[in-house]
Amino acid sequence: xxxxxxxxxxxxxxxxxxxxxxxxxxxxxxxxxxxxxxxxxxxxxxxxxxxxxxxxxxxxxxxxxxxxxxxxxxxxxxxxxxxxxxxxxxxxxxxxxxxxxxxxxxxxxxxxxxxxxxxxxxxxxxxxxxxxxxxxxxxxxxxxxxxxxxxxxxxxxxxxxx
Numbered sequence: 001x002x003x004x005x006x007x008x009x010x011x012x013x014x015x016x017x018x019x020x021x022x023x024x025x026x027x028x029x030x031x032x033x034x035x036x037x038x039x040x041x042x043x044x045x046x047x048x049x050x051x052x053x054x055x056x057x058x059x060x061x062x063x064x065x066x067x068x069x070x071x072x073x074x075x076x077x078x079x080x081x082x083x084x085x086x087x088x089x090x091x092x093x094x095x096x097x098x099x100x101x102x103x104x105x106x107x108x109x110x111x112x113x114x115x116x117x118x119x120x121x122x123x124x125x126x127x128x129x130x131x132x133x134x135x136x137x138x139x140x141x142x143x144x145x146x147x148x149x150x151x152x153x154x155x156x157x158x159x160x161x162x
Contacts (some may be wrong), residue, residue: 009094014077018155019056019108020130024148027131032087035131040082042143043133044159046151051116054141054153055107056132062104065090069099070112079161080136086100088126096120110154134161 018024030036035045055073062080063072069089073081087098098115101107107151122128134143144160151158 002031014057014075014079015109015156016056016161017054018047018151018153018158019054019083019113019132020048020052021050021129021153022046022151022156024145024151025129026145026148027133027143028128030087030131031127032088032131033154035084035087037134040124040140041135042083042129042137044145045129045131047129048116048118049117050153052112052153053085053114053116053130053158055109055111056081056083058107058109060104060106061101061113062144064099066094067092067120068094068099068114069129071099071101073107079134082133082135083113084131084133085114086121086125086128089121092121092124096124101126112118137161 025045028036030045057075059073059075062074067090100112107117118128118151146157
């Protein structure tokens with residue numbers, strides 16, 4: 001990790017993998033204005049085809065929401081990432097979600113974080129679309145999709161941050 005003149009961590013380039021198998025779509029196509037409008041940050045989304053969520057980076061678990069529908073991570077280089085499983089899933093009160101990690105756990109890219117019952121979530125929430133948001137990008141940085149469409153979990157070179 002590097003520190004710049006202001007004491008902030010410099011976010012060097014790091015590997016970001018697909019956290020789920022499904023269809024990778026631009027964040028602007030998420031059926032929720034908070035995400036599609038990039039109000040929480042830039043990112044991408046996956047329309048999941050299977051219910052295992054993997055860590056997209058090497059780092060640690062910062063937060064697992066009490067309703068288990070979202071996970072906050074911090075990469076080893078200081079990037080903050082929010083994985084929000086489905087849309088309007090907070091209302092499910094944890095049903096359909098099984099965390100496989102705890103807050104403050106160190107994780108590796110590709111490590112399973114959560115099991116999701118996609119059938120349950122799909123029939124009880126607005127959508128299973130899962131936004132992956134980078135919440136602390138530097139000013140001027142943005143996420144560029146390197147692929148769109150079908151993606152397998154653990155796939156590399158899916159996005160770049162510039």
